[in-house]
Amino acid sequence: MTYTRQMLDTYSPAVDIDLNTLATTIDALNECAQACIVDVDADLGVPNPTEMVKCIRLCLHCADVCTAAARIIGRVAQYEADITRPSLEACVAACKTCGDECERHAHMHEHCRICAEVCRRCEHACRELLDALK
Amino acid sequence: MTYTRQMLDTYSPAVDIDLNTLATTIDALNECAQACIVDVDADLGVPNPTEMVKCIRLCLHCADVCTAAARIIGRVAQYEADITRPSLEACVAACKTCGDECERHAHMHEHCRICAEVCRRCEHACRELLDALK
Amino acid sequence: MTYTRQMLDTYSPAVDIDLNTLATTIDALNECAQACIVDVDADLGVPNPTEMVKCIRLCLHCADVCTAAARIIGRVAQYEADITRPSLEACVAACKTCGDECERHAHMHEHCRICAEVCRRCEHACRELLDALK
Amino acid sequence: MTYTRQMLDTYSPAVDIDLNTLATTIDALNECAQACIVDVDADLGVPNPTEMVKCIRLCLHCADVCTAAARIIGRVAQYEADITRPSLEACVAACKTCGDECERHAHMHEHCRICAEVCRRCEHACRELLDALK
Numbered sequence: 001m002t003y004t005r006q007m008l009d010t011y012s013p014a015v016d017i018d019l020n021t022l023a024t025t026i027d028a029l030n031e032c033a034q035a036c037i038v039d040v041d042a043d044l045g046v047p048n049p050t051e052m053v054k055c056i057r058l059c060l061h062c063a064d065v066c067t068a069a070a071r072i073i074g075r076v077a078q079y080e081a082d083i084t085r086p087s088l089e090a091c092v093a094a095c096k097t098c099g100d101e102c103e104r105h106a107h108m109h110e111h112c113r114i115c116a117e118v119c120r121r122c123e124h125a126c127r128e129l130l131d132a133l134k
Numbered sequence: 135m136t137y138t139r140q141m142l143d144t145y146s147p148a149v150d151i152d153l154n155t156l157a158t159t160i161d162a163l164n165e166c167a168q169a170c171i172v173d174v175d176a177d178l179g180v181p182n183p184t185e186m187v188k189c190i191r192l193c194l195h196c197a198d199v200c201t202a203a204a205r206i207i208g209r210v211a212q213y214e215a216d217i218t219r220p221s222l223e224a225c226v227a228a229c230k231t232c233g234d235e236c237e238r239h240a241h242m243h244e245h246c247r248i249c250a251e252v253c254r255r256c257e258h259a260c261r262e263l264l265d266a267l268k
Numbered sequence: 269m270t271y272t273r274q275m276l277d278t279y280s281p282a283v284d285i286d287l288n289t290l291a292t293t294i295d296a297l298n299e300c301a302q303a304c305i306v307d308v309d310a311d312l313g314v315p316n317p318t319e320m321v322k323c324i325r326l327c328l329h330c331a332d333v334c335t336a337a338a339r340i341i342g343r344v345a346q347y348e349a350d351i352t353r354p355s356l357e358a359c360v361a362a363c364k365t366c367g368d369e370c371e372r373h374a375h376m377h378e379h380c381r382i383c384a385e386v387c388r389r390c391e392h393a394c395r396e397l398l399d400a401l402k
Numbered sequence: 403m404t405y406t407r408q409m410l411d412t413y414s415p416a417v418d419i420d421l422n423t424l425a426t427t428i429d430a431l432n433e434c435a436q437a438c439i440v441d442v443d444a445d446l447g448v449p450n451p452t453e454m455v456k457c458i459r460l461c462l463h464c465a466d467v468c469t470a471a472a473r474i475i476g477r478v479a480q481y482e483a484d485i486t487r488p489s490l491e492a493c494v495a496a497c498k499t500c501g502d503e504c505e506r507h508a509h510m511h512e513h514c515r516i517c518a519e520v521c522r523r524c525e526h527a528c529r530e531l532l533d534a535l536k
Contacts, residue, residue, distance in 0.1 A: 030298045074302060
């Protein structure tokens with residue numbers, strides 16, 4: 001059980017959300033933000049970074065939306081659907097686009113292969129949470 | 135002319151957006167994030183912080199979505215509508231809700247009055263940019 | 269092996285740092301930032317939030333320095349001691365002060381007990397990394 | 403008078419700091435973070451981004467330490483010297499290193515010339531605040 005899950009367990013959130021789904025998404029968002037940050041650093045170090053420009057830009061976007069969403073959905077006591085839902089939708093889009101681009105480089109760069117995997121997991125978790133919030 | 139406007143002027147963004155609208159929104163987002171952060175600090179110091187709990191929570195949400203959106207729309211070269219639009223929509227919702235709550239306390243707390251004003255300006259700027267991106 | 273560790277494994281960082289120490293610290297920083305964000309939310313919901321004001325403020329500081337440090341030390345390819353070291357020192361101080369305050373409330377609030385534990389772990393990890401960077 | 407200055411004016415900070423110095427630094431930090439974010443985007447679009455790799459990495463570091471410091475020093479009610487001082491010192495170092503690197507490209511890239519100027523202003527403001535906090 002992660003610390004996120006333990007923390008959420010100690011108080012009753014305002015909305016009727018399964019805490020496992022919520023904690024899994026928060027952890028996936030933080031993992032994804034961090035993987036994207038490291039992937040930018042790795043991409044900048046390849047022999048020809050020109051090929052990685054799109055990947056870098058998408059990783060930067062993805063890191064920022066995921067960091068913000070993890071903070072927002074971590075504050076469950078004041079759940080605001082109009083803030084939470086588009087925040088998660090931005091993450092779904094960023095993880096999808098970034099994951100697709102990372103996958104294009106996966107055969108060449110192991111860091112992109114892992115980053116793509118983390119983006120897919122996060123995209124999936126955000127979609128599950130969006131469904132659960134319906 | 136702010137530094138944001140000067141910076142954007144030095145290179146051609148990928149999308150056909152009026153640079154004034156874009157720079158105004160970025161600056162409004164950063165002003166709003168900062169005002170919300172300071173407002174949380176001020177709210178915590180009032181004689182009865184229990185009354186300010188909702189305001190604090192909304193300011194925290196608002197600061198995080200605005201910081202993320204300023205970063206995302208500041209990276210204009212890789213414009214991704216599916217990331218940009220929900221990010222701005224989350225800001226519109228956060229600024230609206232937070233501005234409404236701050237306004238309720240405006241007659242008692244000058245910091246809430248100013249924060250409400252900054253939220254309104256940011257909400258307006260985000261709506262204008264969303265319209266311009268159509 | 270966490271994704272952070274896997275990512276770092278795929279490219280050689282500029283400095284001679286043990287990758288386990290580095291990955292452990294990055295993961296501890298992200299865990300701590302998230303725990304502090306959730307603890308703020310939980311603290312605001314207790315019957316008398318006035319007693320939690322100091323705890324909330326320290327958690328807010330701690331979350332922000334930890335998020336920034338995780339990003340900075342995650343970008344290992346351009347290691348800058350003058351940026352990295354004070355960033356980690358700010359985390360050590362924030363985790364220590366926040367951990368102490370959370371501990372004061374641990375007997376009353378389980379969320380503070382867990383948050384204190386996460387702060388201690390993060391403080392320890394940052395100290396280890398600072399030692400390793402010497 | 404900026405909104406930051408207006409906000410700070412509404413409540414008495416815990417430390418005896420000149421509010422103009424404080425507000426100037428907060429605004430300089432946010433300007434610098436934003437300029438660095440846009441500069442990364444612009445650097446990635448130059449014909450040969452390989453030459454800009456160091457500049458991009460330093461801008462990324464600089465944006466993150468400045469965003470965190472603006473948040474921390476904006477919460478003046480719980481001033482903690484052991485958190486505030488290293489946070490500002492990390493900004494001084496990041497602004498100095500990033501400003502130097504941007505200046506190297508200033509004759510070629512107008513965005514780097516402006517970013518260097520913003521970094522210098524922020525470095526100066528952080529040094530002034532550190533002096534004022536002594």
